[in-house]
Amino acid sequence: xxxxxxxxxxxxxxxxxxxxxxxxxxxxxxxxxxxxxxxxxxxxxxxxxxxxxxxxxxxxxxxxxxxxxxxxxxxxxxxxxxxxxxxxxxxxxxxxxxxxxxxxxxxxxxxxxxxxxxxxxxxxxxxxxxxxxxxxxxxxxxxxxxxxxxxxxxxxxxxxxxxxxxxxxxxxxxxxxxxxxxxxxxxxxxxxxxxxxxxxxxxxxxxxxxxxxxxxxxxxxxxxxxxxxxxxxxxxxxxxxxxxxxxxxxxxxxxxxxxxxxxxxxxxxxxxxxxxxxxxxxxxxxxxxxxxxxxxxxxxxxxxxxxxxxxxxxxxxxxxxxxxxxxxxxxxxxxxxxxxxxxxxxxxxxxxxxxxxxxxxxxxxxxxxxxxxxxxxxxxxxxxxxxxxxxxxxxxxxxxxxxxxxxxxxxxxxxxxxxxxxxxxxxxxxxxxxxxxxxxxxxxxxxxxxxxxxxxxxxxxxxxxxxxxxxxxxxxxxxxxxxxxxxxxxxxxxxxxxxxxxxxxxxxxxxxxxxxxxxxxxxxxxxxxxxxxxxxxxxxxxxxxxxxxxxxxxxxxxxxxxxxxxxxxxxxxxxxxxxxxxxxxxxxxxxxxxxxxxxxxxxxxxxxxxxxxxxxxxxxxxxxxxxxxxxxxxxxxxxxxx
Numbered sequence: 001x002x003x004x005x006x007x008x009x010x011x012x013x014x015x016x017x018x019x020x021x022x023x024x025x026x027x028x029x030x031x032x033x034x035x036x037x038x039x040x041x042x043x044x045x046x047x048x049x050x051x052x053x054x055x056x057x058x059x060x061x062x063x064x065x066x067x068x069x070x071x072x073x074x075x076x077x078x079x080x081x082x083x084x085x086x087x088x089x090x091x092x093x094x095x096x097x098x099x100x101x102x103x104x105x106x107x108x109x110x111x112x113x114x115x116x117x118x119x120x121x122x123x124x125x126x127x128x129x130x131x132x133x134x135x136x137x138x139x140x141x142x143x144x145x146x147x148x149x150x151x152x153x154x155x156x157x158x159x160x161x162x163x164x165x166x167x168x169x170x171x172x173x174x175x176x177x178x179x180x181x182x183x184x185x186x187x188x189x190x191x192x193x194x195x196x197x198x199x200x201x202x203x204x205x206x207x208x209x210x211x212x213x214x215x216x217x218x219x220x221x222x223x224x225x226x227x228x229x230x231x232x233x234x235x236x237x238x239x240x241x242x243x244x245x246x247x248x249x250x251x252x253x254x255x256x257x258x259x260x261x262x263x264x265x266x267x268x269x270x271x272x273x274x275x276x277x278x279x280x281x282x283x284x285x286x287x288x289x290x291x292x293x294x295x296x297x298x299x300x301x302x303x304x305x306x307x308x309x310x311x312x313x314x315x316x317x318x319x320x321x322x323x324x325x326x327x328x329x330x331x332x333x334x335x336x337x338x339x340x341x342x343x344x345x346x347x348x349x350x351x352x353x354x355x356x357x358x359x360x361x362x363x364x365x366x367x368x369x370x371x372x373x374x375x376x377x378x379x380x381x382x383x384x385x386x387x388x389x390x391x392x393x394x395x396x397x398x399x400x401x402x403x404x405x406x407x408x409x410x411x412x413x414x415x416x417x418x419x420x421x422x423x424x425x426x427x428x429x430x431x432x433x434x435x436x437x438x439x440x441x442x443x444x445x446x447x448x449x450x451x452x453x454x455x456x457x458x459x460x461x462x463x464x465x466x467x468x469x470x471x472x473x474x475x476x477x478x479x480x481x482x483x484x485x486x487x488x489x490x491x492x493x494x495x496x497x498x499x500x501x502x503x504x505x506x507x508x509x510x511x512x513x514x515x516x517x518x519x520x521x522x523x524x525x526x527x528x529x530x531x532x533x534x535x536x537x538x539x540x541x542x543x544x545x546x547x548x549x550x551x552x553x554x555x556x557x558x559x560x561x562x563x564x565x566x567x568x569x570x571x572x573x574x575x576x577x578x579x580x581x582x583x584x585x586x587x588x589x590x591x592x593x594x595x596x597x598x599x600x601x602x603x604x605x606x607x608x609x610x611x612x613x614x615x616x617x618x619x620x621x622x623x624x625x626x627x628x629x630x631x632x633x634x635x636x637x638x639x640x641x642x
Contacts, residue, residue, distance in 0.1 A: 257290025418446025
């Protein structure tokens with residue numbers, strides 16, 4: 001097997017090196033469901049911009065290609081029907097010239113109506129429908145723009161909201177005052193998707209995650225706010241509007257756009273147009289270019305990415321290359337790490353500084369440029385890779401960058417020992433029960449996967465379970481978060497396989513006893529989840545359950561790699577299950593040296609947005625195979641360079 005593994009690794013190495021950009025970094029396609037591309041189409045038509053005919057054809061072909069046999073669209077390839085993705089995509093196809101009488105459109109409309117019709121869509125989809133005058137604005141939960149003037153101690157102050165939905169929420173509060181309508185010169189509508197007249201749409205019901213008592217109280221407040229909204233003092237409203245607009249425009253962020261994600265760029269562009277900004281205004285033009293940079297256009301199809309992932313991709317690619325012990329791989333990794341070093345955020349006190357005002361910056365963003373919102377996950381990963389490079393590559397020196405990252409990450413630890421992705425102690429759980437928050441992402445609570453990544457860094461830097469209060473609290477947090485079956489929940493990857501691997505990596509780096517009950521339970525859990533073909537797979541529908549749990553699926557190379565890395569971290573290198581998993585990866589490699597995941601394995605927002613990282617099917621299997629070789633042969637890269 002060792003010769004076969006070496007051959008497969010050589011092919012993967014060539015494939016990965018071939019994807020490296022000229023300046024040293026990697027960036028792979030980052031794909032979501034058809035709903036994101038549909039939002040791009042809805043945005044362009046709202047702005048009154050005609051799409052180039054060839055692009056229009058390719059976008060439509062992409063949307064049609066992702067339609068399921070029964071007529072709807074899912075949040076991930078081969079997944080369950082999703083009403084919101086289906087309504088947005090149906091609407092986008094109509095805007096692209098498809099008629100309701102075409103067979104594929106009839107299948108879609110029938111299925112949508114069978115699921116209650118467009119009236120049952122979530123809040124974000126309803127915003128798009130209100131912008132196109134399909135439903136009245138009054139059925140949307142009201143975000144009074146006056147929240148911009150609340151004192152910081154107030155429970156609904158802007159700083160209490162997680163940074164990812166924060167910008168979106170502010171822009172929506174402005175739109176709810178202005179209530180703009182799309183130009184829609186062809187008067188394209190979707191009345192056929194409603195069972196009852198669209199203007200009879202009722203407020204969205206309580207979502208399963210929302211506390212019943214809180215939701216009832218907040219719904220009553222929402223009804224009151226709607227009633228008094230027309231009588232708010234004009235002077236105070238103008239001041240609030242000015243404050244909100246200043247906040248949004250202050251987040252322009254160059255050509256990476258407002259929030260560097262398609263949903264926030266889109267809603268911000270709509271806000272600017274509603275305010276009367278001319279098309280040639282710098283802010284409008286810059287944001288439009290940011291949208292175009294998210295497009296992926298091939299000869300046959302085109303789609304829009306939710307954002308891009310260069311820092312994340314580059315760090316994981318370097319991790320895999322450093323594990324190989326290959327000189328060419330090391331040289332490429334150093335170029336990638338040098339690129340990462342230049343993007344460390346050292347002088348911007350972003351949204352995270354609200355709760356940590358005296359903490360020096362030191363993190364990295366997920367995207368190319370997002371200085372106000374570095375994330376702990378990327379920071380821990382990049383610093384870990386930098387330290388690994390210093391261990392194995394002669395002359396590599398990233399000590400100063402690592403020290404700043406370590407300082408920032410330690411300072412971002414929450415009071416209960418865990419880490420959130422972007423902010424510390426952002427745990428105002430009541431916010432997820434307001435009517436606007438049926439998506440459940442108003443806060444950034446600590447998660448096991450991010451916390452495991454932080455422990456992996458601290459352990460690699462020499463920390464042990466008993467060395468200080470930070471690691472002790474983190475360990476206690478993770479042990480408390482372990483599920484009764486031995487797994488850990490994964491917030492940013494699907495799902496329990498991802499979470500369990502992330503924590504086991506952290507525990508191993510800390511030198512935590514592999515014979516401990518926690519590790520043995522996790523190891524046993526992974527063993528039991530192996531598929532017949534030797535791989536591992538998990539479906540995102542596990543997030544949708546009242547009590548989330550692992551939902552088995554077809555094997556995917558990335559989830560198989562996570563499971564193998566977790567097993568090896570738990571001391572199961574020689575276990576037959578591990579060998580069977582390695583065999584799966586060897587057989588699954590494509591001729592070009594890569595692997596392909598059959599469905600999304602990344603998580604943007606549970607139950608709302610899942611993502612396919614096109615790099616996951618290359619660097620994770622490569623890393624797992626390289627680590628397997630390293631551990632089995634007990635070789636050290638310093639003495640065995642290829």
